[in-house]
Amino acid sequence: MTNVKFFADEGGIYGFSISGHSSFDCDDETGKIVCAAVSSAAYMAANTVTEIIGDKADATVSDAFIDFKAKKPSNATRQVLLGLRLHLSELSGQYGNRIVLHGGAENVKD
Numbered sequence: 001m002t003n004v005k006f007f008a009d010e011g012g013i014y015g016f017s018i019s020g021h022s023s024f025d026c027d028d029e030t031g032k033i034v035c036a037a038v039s040s041a042a043y044m045a046a047n048t049v050t051e052i053i054g055d056k057a058d059a060t061v062s063d064a065f066i067d068f069k070a071k072k073p074s075n076a077t078r079q080v081l082l083g084l085r086l087h088l089s090e091l092s093g094q095y096g097n098r099i100v101l102h103g104g105a106e107n108v109k110d
Contacts, residue, residue, distance in 0.1 A: 002038055004088050006081070006103035007069060013081040015057075015069030018042055022098040034095050038088065042066050045084040049077045 002022045007015040018038060023031025046068045049055050055077045060067045070077050085101070092099040 001097075002035065002099045004038075004092075004099065004101045006085055006101070008103065011073065012078040013085060014073040014078065015067075016042070016045075016081065016084065017065075017067045019065045021064050022095065030095075031098060034091065034098050037091060038099065039066075041084055041087050041091075042068070045080050048080050049073075053077055053080070 002018060002020045005017045006013050007017070021031065022034035022038060025031075043066075046057070046059060046066070049068075049070055050057055050059075053074060053076045055074055056071045058067075058069050058071065070081075073081075088099065089101055092101050
């Protein structure tokens with residue numbers, strides 16, 4: 001199961017943490033596809049924030065784990081992270097037995 005948590009303050013979302021795999025076993029093709037979709041979306045959001053928008057962030061990445069928090073998130077960064085939340089929410093709607101979202105409210109506190 002992939003767990004996704006979003007972090008927010010009074011200004012909105014500023015980060016996320018994703019852990020786990022969406023696959024049930026090594027032969028689970030659907031799980032591999034879902035896992036790849038989640039990973040790709042997370043990397044695109046993180047890279048857009050740091051490399052395109054230019055906001056600084058703390059990030060930790062390891063097998064089946066990414067933690068990303070913008071240090072002083074601009075409005076553009078918050079919009080990108082809202083887009084990530086929407087994208088992962090839609091995936092969770094399709095594959096709810098593989099992805100669980102936490103912190104889906106507009107202003108989630110950590």
